Amino acid sequence: MLHMTLRWFGKKFDTVPLKYIRQIPGVEGVITTLYDIPAGEVWPIERIRELKAEVEAADLKILGIESVNIHDAIKIGNDDREQYIDNYITTLENLGKEGITMVCYNFMPVFDWTRTDLAKERPDGSTVLAYNEEVVKSIDPQLFFDQTTASSEGFVMPGWEPERLAKVKELFEAYKNVDDEKLFENLVYFLKRIQPTAEKYNIKMAIHPDDPAWPVFGLPRIITSLDRIKRLMSAVDAPFNGVTFCAGSYGTNPKNDLPGMIRALEGRIHFAHVRNLHHFEDGVFEEAAHLSRDGSFDLYEIVKALHDIGFDGPVRPDHGRMIWDEVAMPGYGLYDRALGATYILGLEEAIIKNEKAK
Ligand SMILES: [Mn+2]
Numbered sequence: 531m532l533h534m535t536l537r538w539f540g541k542k543f544d545t546v547p548l549k550y551i552r553q554i555p556g557v558e559g560v561i562t563t564l565y566d567i568p569a570g571e572v573w574p575i576e577r578i579r580e581l582k583a584e585v586e587a588a589d590l591k592i593l594g595i596e597s598v599n600i601h602d603a604i605k606i607g608n609d610d611r612e613q614y615i616d617n618y619i620t621t622l623e624n625l626g627k628e629g630i631t632m633v634c635y636n637f638m639p640v641f642d643w644t645r646t647d648l649a650k651e652r653p654d655g656s657t658v659l660a661y662n663e664e665v666v667k668s669i670d671p672q673l674f675f676d677q678t679t680a681s682s683e684g685f686v687m688p689g690w691e692p693e694r695l696a697k698v699k700e701l702f703e704a705y706k707n708v709d710d711e712k713l714f715e716n717l718v719y720f721l722k723r724i725q726p727t728a729e730k731y732n733i734k735m736a737i738h739p740d741d742p743a744w745p746v747f748g749l750p751r752i753i754t755s756l757d758r759i760k761r762l763m764s765a766v767d768a769p770f771n772g773v774t775f776c777a778g779s780y781g782t783n784p785k786n787d788l789p790g791m792i793r794a795l796e797g798r799i800h801f802a803h804v805r806n807l808h809h810f811e812d813g814v815f816e817e818a819a820h821l822s823r824d825g826s827f828d829l830y831e832i833v834k835a836l837h838d839i840g841f842d843g844p845v846r847p848d849h850g851r852m853i854w855d856e857v858a859m860p861g862y863g864l865y866d867r868a869l870g871a872t873y874i875l876g877l878e879e880a881i882i883k884n885e886k887a888k
Pocket of ligand 1 (some may be wrong): 584738776777778779848
């Protein structure tokens with residue numbers, strides 16, 4: 531069954547208090563992080579304990595971490611990656627000792643998820659994150675970064691931390707010899723190094739797909755389709771090496787058959803992000819409400835596929851629209867994600883009852 535969660539960035543960064551998350555029907559816990567710790571640094575066990583105590587005091591559980599970010603040296607394959615991998619291993623040990631056993635991460639160079647508009651207005655007056663490939667093609671990456679952070683209403687957005695991206699040009703330079711194949715090799719190297727620790731503590735590693743699911747700004751992107759994710763699953767063929775199935779990210783490419791991908795990844799999906807997009811044309815889309823009829827995906831078929839493969843992990847509604855005049859980090863308001871959570875659980879209830887009736 532689905533274990534419903536909401537992403538929570540911690541009380542210093544999130545506009546949504548745990549108390550409100552607890553009041554969304556069916557939500558069992560949060561997917562959280564130590565948002566202030568830069569990629570590459572060890573997460574101290576005391577900080578993990580504090581976070582856990584805070585979440586448990588709100589009668590919720592930590593059902594996973596999103597994310598423990600990967601330092602660029604690991605993605606680039608620099609000599610100093612060994613130290614950063616050792617640090618990552620220590621963080622996994624600390625999480626494992628505290629019983630936290632699902633870690634979402636991504637392997638996107640320089641930019642994390644990319645959108646060209648953080649508040650595109652829809653006909654109903656709600657605003658959403660949107661993407662237009664023409665804009666990305668026509669803009670300098672530094673300018674793109676500055677514009678994106680300037681339009682985030684003062685919120686620090688995941689993957690867009692200023693300290694990491696203060697030097698966009700230098701980062702681009704550092705990645706100049708990293709092509710798809712090299713990036714893939716570096717990812718496999720990383721996974722093999724952390725494998726003994728992940729297995730010792732029964733930690734499931736869940737790679738988040740690249741968003742959008744194609745190269746941007748000439749940077750390589752490798753987790754974009756079923757073929758590519760299956761290649762990674764075979765390269766390190768052990769259950770700890772798994773997937774965050776993000777419908778919204780894989781679904782940026784309309785050629786990705788989302789329910790089919792879920793079925794093909796049976797046993798390797800450790801975490802699911804369920805959401806909807808509205809496609810206009812190739813490379814032009816906006817985020818939609820979770821409801822199937824509001825976007826281009828069939829959410830029933832997505833939830834059905836997760837149910838049919840026996841998925842038993844954490845799931846979260848992904849980005850929500852900004853509605854009811856809420857002011858929050860783009861994509862991460864309370865209201866629309868709460869609607870999404872209950873809708874997804876409603877679909878699951880109907881699927882289970884229908885199956886029993888047969
Ligand atoms: Mn996602």
